[in-house]
Amino acid sequence: MPLDLTEHLISSETIASGGMLTVKRDQVRLPNGHTSQREYVLHPGAVVVVPVMENGNLLLEKQFRYPLRQVFIELPAGKIDTGEDILETGKRELLEETGYRAKHWVKLGAIHPCIGYSNEVIYAYLAHGLNAGAHQRDEDEALEVFELSMQEMLAKIDAGEITDAKTISALFLAERYMKNNSL
Amino acid sequence: MPLDLTEHLISSETIASGGMLTVKRDQVRLPNGHTSQREYVLHPGAVVVVPVMENGNLLLEKQFRYPLRQVFIELPAGKIDTGEDILETGKRELLEETGYRAKHWVKLGAIHPCIGYSNEVIYAYLAHGLNAGAHQRDEDEALEVFELSMQEMLAKIDAGEITDAKTISALFLAERYMKNNSL
Numbered sequence: 001m002p003l004d005l006t007e008h009l010i011s012s013e014t015i016a017s018g019g020m021l022t023v024k025r026d027q028v029r030l031p032n033g034h035t036s037q038r039e040y041v042l043h044p045g046a047v048v049v050v051p052v053m054e055n056g057n058l059l060l061e062k063q064f065r066y067p068l069r070q071v072f073i074e075l076p077a078g079k080i081d082t083g084e085d086i087l088e089t090g091k092r093e094l095l096e097e098t099g100y101r102a103k104h105w106v107k108l109g110a111i112h113p114c115i116g117y118s119n120e121v122i123y124a125y126l127a128h129g130l131n132a133g134a135h136q137r138d139e140d141e142a143l144e145v146f147e148l149s150m151q152e153m154l155a156k157i158d159a160g161e162i163t164d165a166k167t168i169s170a171l172f173l174a175e176r177y178m179k180n181n182s183l
Numbered sequence: 184m185p186l187d188l189t190e191h192l193i194s195s196e197t198i199a200s201g202g203m204l205t206v207k208r209d210q211v212r213l214p215n216g217h218t219s220q221r222e223y224v225l226h227p228g229a230v231v232v233v234p235v236m237e238n239g240n241l242l243l244e245k246q247f248r249y250p251l252r253q254v255f256i257e258l259p260a261g262k263i264d265t266g267e268d269i270l271e272t273g274k275r276e277l278l279e280e281t282g283y284r285a286k287h288w289v290k291l292g293a294i295h296p297c298i299g300y301s302n303e304v305i306y307a308y309l310a311h312g313l314n315a316g317a318h319q320r321d322e323d324e325a326l327e328v329f330e331l332s333m334q335e336m337l338a339k340i341d342a343g344e345i346t347d348a349k350t351i352s353a354l355f356l357a358e359r360y361m362k363n364n365s366l
Contacts, residue, residue, distance in 0.1 A: 005247035005254055005325050016199040016206050021222040021300055023199050023206055028249060039204040040250035041224065041300065064188035065298040066211060067223035071188055072298055099336045109340075113348040114297040115248040116254055117204055117224065122348075141216045142188050158359060165296040165305075165348040172355045176341060 004031050007038070012034070013176070015039070023024070043120035047089040048077040048166050050174040051100060052128040052183075057147040058171075059098055064142065073156065075167045077122065090125045096136045098145045103129030107171040113166055124170040126177060186213050190221070198222070226303035230272040231260040231349050233291070233357040234283060235311040235366075241354075242313070242328040247325065256339065258350045260305065273308045279319045281328045286312030291356040295350055307353040309360060333358070363366055 007028040016023040022042040030036055051059035058075075065072050078093035080086060087105060094100055100181065108124040137143065148156070156162045177183070190211040199206035205225040213219055229254065234242035241258075248255050261276035263269060270288060277283055291307040320326065331339070339345045360366070 003282070003325065003327050005245065005327070007247055015202070016222075019208055019220065019222050021206060021224075023204060026249070030273050030323055031247075032184075033321060034323055036323060037202065038249040039199075039202050043202075064190055065295075066190050066209070066221040066294055067300060067302040068295060068298060068304075072295070074298075091250075098199065109343045110346050111348050112248075112251060112255070112346045114301065114303075115251060115347055116251060116296065118300075119250040120297075121251075121346075139215060139360065140213055140217055140219060144185065144186050144188070154359070157355070158363075161290045163293050163295045163304075164298055165294050165352045168294065168355055169348045169351040172340070172351055176337070180260075180341075 006031060007036075010035065019086060039117060041114075041118040041120070043118050044082070045080045045086070045172075046077055046120065046122045047080060047093060047123050048075050048084055048111070048122050048170045049090050049094050050075055050124065050126045050170050051098065051102065051130055052126065052174075053130055053147065057149050058153055059100060060146055060153070061097060061147055062144040062146065072164050073162045073167070074164050075170055077166060083130070086123045087125070090127070094127060095133070097141075097143060099133045099135035100130045101133060102127035103131075106177065108170065108177055111166060111169045122166050124173050126174050128183070189214060190219075193218065201231050222300060224297075224301040227265065227301065229260055230262045230263060230267070230269055230276060231258050231294070231303045231305050231307050231353045232273050232277050233258055233307065233309045233353050234277060234281065234285065235309065235315055235357075235361075236313055236330065241336055242283065242334050243329055243331055243336070244280060245327040245329065255347050256350070258343045258348050258353055260349060268282045270308070273306070273310070277310060278316070280324075280326060282316045282318035283313045284316060286290070286314075289360065291360055293351065294352045296347060305349050307356050309357050311366070313334035
């Protein structure tokens with residue numbers, strides 16, 4: 001019989017809210033009958049897009065990420081709005097952040113970035129057949145859009161210049177999909 | 184001239200602490216001069232280990248992750264204790280969780296799992312030359328240790344059965360290292 005690893009909710013409280021993050025603290029019953037507590041961030045979910053250009057290059061962003069006080073190279077991504085279809089989130093974020101629209105969208109799968117202390121799930125899409133337009137970033141959204149070939153992007157991962165887990169994971173899924181489907 | 188994307192601290196407050204998570208809310212000055220606020224989790228950093236057995240199989244864990252109410256397949260990993268050397272964290276976590284010790288440790292790089300709202304960094308190691316022993320899990324730590332071949336693990340990623348971003352990212356780094364070094 002497989003081990004039952006499930007932890008059961010006893011009670012729940014909100015320890016931070018009102019700003020950007022909602023943080024919960026739950027009392028739980030462990031599989032061995034002991035009690036413990038779990039703290040975690042509530043997240044609406046997000047979408048990450050792997051945009052592949054006609055020449056095979058990938059569209060990327062440089063963005064300052066305050067928690068680490070550092071500029072990161074990332075794939076376009078963003079949070080799902082309340083009630084929004086996840087494919088629409090992908091299309092909206094790609095357009096807003098880069099100005100591109102894509103003819104073809106392929107669902108690659110889901111990624112969980114932070115299973116220890118967040119319920120965030122990130123849905124990954126491959127977008128190809130791209131058409132350039134004007135980005136629709138609001139004036140407080142500072143980011144730089146640029147292109148890399150797949151080889152250049154892999155070299156930057158090897159060199160430790162790309163370390164964002166959603167970007168590495170989504171690229172992994174995209175690379176396997178493209179290999180398996182001769183894209 | 185490259186765009187300056189830096190956001191500067193104006194003031195900082197702690198909005199949750201005392202339990203497992205410390206959460207900060209900082210007022211910041213954006214590159215365009217506007218002010219905004221950033222909320223994020225303070226994290227001590229962690230280590231993830233890719234343990235490769237003599238037969239080429241990888242050592243994995245099944246663990247219930249309460250924020251998502253779901254059992255995940257993960258590589259062994261754990262938080263860095265205060266003042267602890269990161270390689271020691273890797274050795275300690277591998278031993279505690281699986282009972283294995285490794286003769287050879289290779290640093291693969293760093294991963295940032297959650298750049299939007301956490302300062303967590305996860306250092307990834309490849310461990311090979313493994314010797315089995317007894318695990319040292321405390322009685323509240325419920326997890327199941329098992330093996331998969333690289334092909335089985337990749338198939339589980341393709342099938343959406345492995346979705347943990349640190350696990351996918353560390354495997355990506357390990358696979359590239361092993362390919363480049365004929366391991």
